[in-house]
Amino acid sequence: xxxxxxxxxxxxxxxxxxxxxxxxxxxxxxxxxxxxxxxxxxxxxxxxxxxxxxxxxxxxxxxxxxxxxxxxxxxxxxxxxxxxxxxxxx
Numbered sequence: 001x002x003x004x005x006x007x008x009x010x011x012x013x014x015x016x017x018x019x020x021x022x023x024x025x026x027x028x029x030x031x032x033x034x035x036x037x038x039x040x041x042x043x044x045x046x047x048x049x050x051x052x053x054x055x056x057x058x059x060x061x062x063x064x065x066x067x068x069x070x071x072x073x074x075x076x077x078x079x080x081x082x083x084x085x086x087x088x089x090x
Contacts, residue, residue, distance in 0.1 A: 015066075016029035016032035017029055017031070020088060020089055023046070026043040026045065027039030037061055037062060037063035051077050051081060057069075057070055
C-alpha cells in the first residue's frame with residue numbers, strides 16, 4: 001500500500017489527489033495533467049470500477065500514464081479499496 005501512497009497520497013505528486021475519489025469521474029482532478037484516454041474513458045470511480053482498474057490499469061484504460069502494474073491478488077485489491085474508502089472521505 002505504501003507504493004500507492006507515494007504516487008498519490010492526498011496531494012498531487014506524481015498522481016492525482018485521491019480525496020473524494022469515490023463518485024468522481026476519471027480525468028477530472030484539478031491541478032493534474034491526465035492523458036486524453038483517461039479523460040475520455042469517463043469512468044465513475046466506485047468499488048467495482050476500482051476493483052477492475054486495479055487489476056491492470058493499462059488494460060482498463062489503454063494509453064494511461066499510470067505506471068503502477070496493478071494488484072493481481074483479489075484480497076489486495078479489496079483491502080486497498082477499503083483503505084481508500086476510509087481515507088479519502090468517501
